[in-house]
Amino acid sequence: MRRLFDTLIAAYGPQHWWPAHSVEEMMIGAILVQNTSWQQVAQVIARLKQEQLLAMAPLRQLPAAAWWQRLRPVGFFRVKQQRLKALADFMAAYDDQTEALFQLDTLSLRQQLLAVPGIGKETADAILCYGAHRPLFVVDAYAKRLFSRLGWCTTASDYDSIQQLVHRALPADPDLLGELHALIVEHGKNHCRKQPVCIGCPLLFCPAYER
Ligand code: SF4
Structure with a gap:
């Protein structure tokens, strides 16, 4: 895992x-x-x-239809409006102050975020890692695809087992874990796509590279 991180950061910065x-x-x-x-x-x-709508209060106050046109480019705009409203409603209990929310310990904070409709493990861990600066690796489709090609998990492996794989291998450092996730996304866009572009891939230790 450390070699993966070192190689990716050398390749992509x-x-x-x-x-x-x-x-x-x-x-x-x-x-x-x-x-x-x-x-x-x-x-x-x-x-x-x-x-000036990028805040929790307008998400609660403006009617849903006012958001649909604005959110249309991101797709699933009705669902995402509902999810943003749920997040804003949740934040109202903390007076919209993320500092107040982030007073919670990591486990409680994660549980609270997961209880918000539309926030799953990937989104919760992204907020925890990049927003609250907690040492959690964000597992996404890019990580699962890469790790399975490296032979570290299978395509059937679940979120928690992949996350544990990383947490066991690396120090509990939010900067390191956040950077690794970002680098894997970059690598997944450049080389380890659905149809992998193995020529020029920096991960020379990947079994697929030799093939
Ligand atoms: S060698 Fe191919 S399969 Fe392996 S990490 Fe690189 S792009 Fe992905």
Whole structure:
């Protein structure tokens, strides 16, 4: 795992995630990016920022229909509006103060986030790692695909077992775990795609590379 990290960072450099100017923006982005690419999300975030709507209060106050057109570029816009509203309702209990929410210990915080409709393990751990700076590795489709090709898990492995694989191998360092996730995404876009582009792949230790 350490060799994977060292190789990827040498190949792609630091990724500077999460690309957000505030924790609130990061949390909203984590929901918007579900099942879509960051390009679409960045476009929507820029517009919301321009309209001064990138905050929890407007998500509660504006009617759903007012959001649909704005969220359309990220896909599943009705579902995502409901999820953002659920997140904003949840944050109301903390006066929209992420500092207050992040007073909770990691386990309680994770449980609370997972209880919000539309927040699954991947989104919760992204908020925990990049927003609350907790040492949790975010497992996504890119990580699962890469690790299974490296022979470290199977395509049937579940979220928790893949996460444990990383947590056992690396120090509990949010910066390190966050960087690894970002690097795996970058690698998944450049080389380890659904149809892998193994020529030029920096991971010379991958069994598929030799083939
Ligand atoms: S060698 Fe191919 S399968 Fe292995 S990590 Fe690189 S791109 Fe993915």
